[in-house]
Amino acid sequence: MKPQQLHEDRFLKILWNDETHVIGIDWKEGTSSMTDEDFKKELTLFADHVEKKKAHGILVDVKNFRHRPGPDITEWRVKNISGRYYAGGVRRFAFLFPEGVTAPHMESSPGEKFATRTFNGAEEALAWLKAAANGDPAQIVREFLDALGAKDFKALRSLIDEKVSFKGPMDAHEGAASFIDAMRKLGPMIERINVAKVFVDGADVCAIFDFVTNQPSIGATPSAEWYRVEEGKIKSMKLFFDARPYEALFKSGATAG
Numbered sequence: 001m002k003p004q005q006l007h008e009d010r011f012l013k014i015l016w017n018d019e020t021h022v023i024g025i026d027w028k029e030g031t032s033s034m035t036d037e038d039f040k041k042e043l044t045l046f047a048d049h050v051e052k053k054k055a056h057g058i059l060v061d062v063k064n065f066r067h068r069p070g071p072d073i074t075e076w077r078v079k080n081i082s083g084r085y086y087a088g089g090v091r092r093f094a095f096l097f098p099e100g101v102t103a104p105h106m107e108s109s110p111g112e113k114f115a116t117r118t119f120n121g122a123e124e125a126l127a128w129l130k131a132a133a134n135g136d137p138a139q140i141v142r143e144f145l146d147a148l149g150a151k152d153f154k155a156l157r158s159l160i161d162e163k164v165s166f167k168g169p170m171d172a173h174e175g176a177a178s179f180i181d182a183m184r185k186l187g188p189m190i191e192r193i194n195v196a197k198v199f200v201d202g203a204d205v206c207a208i209f210d211f212v213t214n215q216p217s218i219g220a221t222p223s224a225e226w227y228r229v230e231e232g233k234i235k236s237m238k239l240f241f242d243a244r245p246y247e248a249l250f251k252s253g254a255t256a257g
Contacts, residue, residue, distance in 0.1 A: 010028065011030050011038065011042055016049070020130045021055055023049060029066060043081050050084065054089045058092070078110070086114055091233075092116075093114050115155055137227070138205055140233075144156065144227075159234055162176050164234060169243035192212045195209045205226070217248070217249055
C-alpha cells in the first residue's frame with residue numbers, strides 16, 4: 001500500500017501507511033535553514049499526527065536532513081515529544097540513512113520507552129517496524145534474547161512491560177526496574193545467548209536456548225523460558241534451568257568481571 005501524505009511544508013513531509021500503522025518523516029534539504037524553534041514546531045506537529053493515527057512505528061528518513069540541533073534539543077524532545085509518541089502507541093522508532101553510508105549506532109535516549117534502531121534500507125526498516133504493528137510475540141522474544149546476549153540493557157528495557165513479573169530458580173522480580181537491575185549485575189558473566197528454538201501459542205512464547213557464560217565452572221547453561229507477550233511488551237517470564245552450578249559459584253564468590 002502506497003503511503004498517504006498527511007502534511008507537507010518546506011522542511012518535511014509526513015507520511016502514513018494504514019496497513020502497517022507506520023508513520024514517517026521525510027526531511028527535506030530545506031532543513032539547512034531550520035532553527036531549533038522550527039525543529040520543535042515540526043516535531044510537535046508530527047506528534048499530533050502520531051497521536052491521531054495511533055501509530056505503532058515511526059520511520060524517519062534523514063538522508064536530506066541538514067539541521068544541527070542544539071545541545072538542549074534531546075532533553076526537550078524526551079520531555080515534550082517522546083512520551084507523546086509512546087502514549088500514542090509507538091513501540092519502535094527507525095532512522096533511515098542513505099545506502100552506502102554506514103548508519104551510526106543509535107539507541108533510545110534515557111526516559112524513552114520505545115526501541116530505536118538505524119537502517120540503510122527501507123525494506124529492512126519497515127519489516128522491523130511492522131513487527132511492532134503486528135505485535136509479533138516470537139520476534140519480541142527473539143529481540144529480548146538478542147539484547148540480553150549483547151548486554152544492551154536499554155533495548156532490553158524497551159521490550160518489557162513496566163509491571164513485568166519474573167520468576168526463576170534463584171530469584172523473582174516484580175517490575176521493570178528490579179528486573180533490569182538484576183540483569184545488569186549478571187552482565188559481567190554473560191558471553192552470549194544461543195537460541196535453539198522458539199515456540200508460539202497465541203500470546204505465549206517458549207524459548208529454548210543456551211545461556212553462555214565466561215565462567216569455566218559453568219560454561220553454557222541449557223535453559224527454557226516461558227513468556228507472556230501482550231500489546232508488544234513482555235508481561236511475564238518464567239525461567240527454567242539447573243541452578244546448582246550458579247549457587248556453587250556465587251557461594252564461593254569466584255565470579256569474573
